[in-house]
Amino acid sequence: MGRLAGKNAIVTGAAGGIGLETTILMLREGASVLMTDITAPGLEKALAKVNEVVPTHDGRVETRLVDVSKEAEVEAAVAHLDAWGGVDVMFNNAGIMHPRDGDAEECPEAIWDLTMSINVKGVWYGSKHAVKSLRKHKKTKGSIINTASMVALVGAATPQLAYTASKGAVLALTRELAIVHAREGFRFNSLCPAPLNTPLLQDWLGDDKAKRFRREVHFPTGRFGEAIEQAHAVVFLASDESSFVNAADFVVDGGLTKAYVTPE
Numbered sequence: 001m002g003r004l005a006g007k008n009a010i011v012t013g014a015a016g017g018i019g020l021e022t023t024i025l026m027l028r029e030g031a032s033v034l035m036t037d038i039t040a041p042g043l044e045k046a047l048a049k050v051n052e053v054v055p056t057h058d059g060r061v062e063t064r065l066v067d068v069s070k071e072a073e074v075e076a077a078v079a080h081l082d083a084w085g086g087v088d089v090m091f092n093n094a095g096i097m098h099p100r101d102g103d104a105e106e107c108p109e110a111i112w113d114l115t116m117s118i119n120v121k122g123v124w125y126g127s128k129h130a131v132k133s134l135r136k137h138k139k140t141k142g143s144i145i146n147t148a149s150m151v152a153l154v155g156a157a158t159p160q161l162a163y164t165a166s167k168g169a170v171l172a173l174t175r176e177l178a179i180v181h182a183r184e185g186f187r188f189n190s191l192c193p194a195p196l197n198t199p200l201l202q203d204w205l206g207d208d209k210a211k212r213f214r215r216e217v218h219f220p221t222g223r224f225g226e227a228i229e230q231a232h233a234v235v236f237l238a239s240d241e242s243s244f245v246n247a248a249d250f251v252v253d254g255g256l257t258k259a260y261v262t263p264e
């Protein structure tokens with residue numbers, strides 16, 4: 001039996017680094033997964049990869065176009081799982097870090113608003129409709145995992161103020177939801193990744209060695225994280241193995257947020 005056998009999961013941002021790796025691990029552990037993202041070609045490519053690396057699995061896998069900042073689209077995606085028996089695991093993972101984000105003076109208001117509507121409202125909508133579905137299907141347990149970031153825990157001198165603020169909001173709202181719904185058996189945890197080898201960061205860093213080193217030097221491990229290292233944590237939080245883990249800022253950062261200086 002897989003660690004997620006019989007569970008129905010929705011993954012947002014499933015065409016991206018963390019979302020795709022998580023989908024793959026969830027399927028390997030016996031879950032059914034609805035992969036959602038805002039990009040159709042991205043989803044197509046991601047599904048092809050899933051079918052290549054997990055050719056057989058016990059659960060279902062489907063894709064669906066969803067913009068997480070549009071409540072009706074999130075609601076419809078959650079409703080789609082009614083036919084599967086309702087949602088058990090909601091991974092609110094989609095997020096953006098906009099290239100025009102910056103410090104307080106640099107960040108345009110439109111970029112602030114866009115970042116908040118995807119990174120914060122998207123998580124709110126996903127959490128809200130997951131709870132409604134869990135109640136509708138009379139579930140006595142459920143796991144909602146919301147992707148924040150370690151930048152919500154520490155300040156950085158390479159600012160992206162809207163992004164940082166949005167991830168701080170994810171931590172705060174997740175913590176409160178965890179407390180509100182604890183006696184219903186619905187757990188809420190935040191995932192706090194450190195900078196990773198995924199398109200979100202690596203496309204932005206590009207070939208700029210100085211920009212890359214400015215970040216890499218702070219890792220005790222001497223390297224960026226990998227998406228699969230986040231996916232393993234998500235599977236744990238999604239599974240019943242983490243039944244007493246609730247309201248956690250689940251930090252997967254190679255020790256970065258605990259380091260003063262790093263090994264030479």
Ligand code: NAD
Pocket residue numbers: 012013014015016017018019036037038039042066067068069093094095096097118147148149150192193194195196197198199200201227
């Ligand atoms: P990624 O860019 O590879 O994936 C993000 C996915 O979200 C993309 O497929 C994108 O199409 C999708 N997306 C963007 N806007 C959307 C919207 N409105 N609706 C639905 N989908 C949308 O990045 P990733 O590294 O896999 O990031 C996943 C999460 O992890 C994000 O919330 C990100 O902020 C967070 N995170 C990433 C890092 C990092 O270094 N990569 C570090 C900390 C936190």
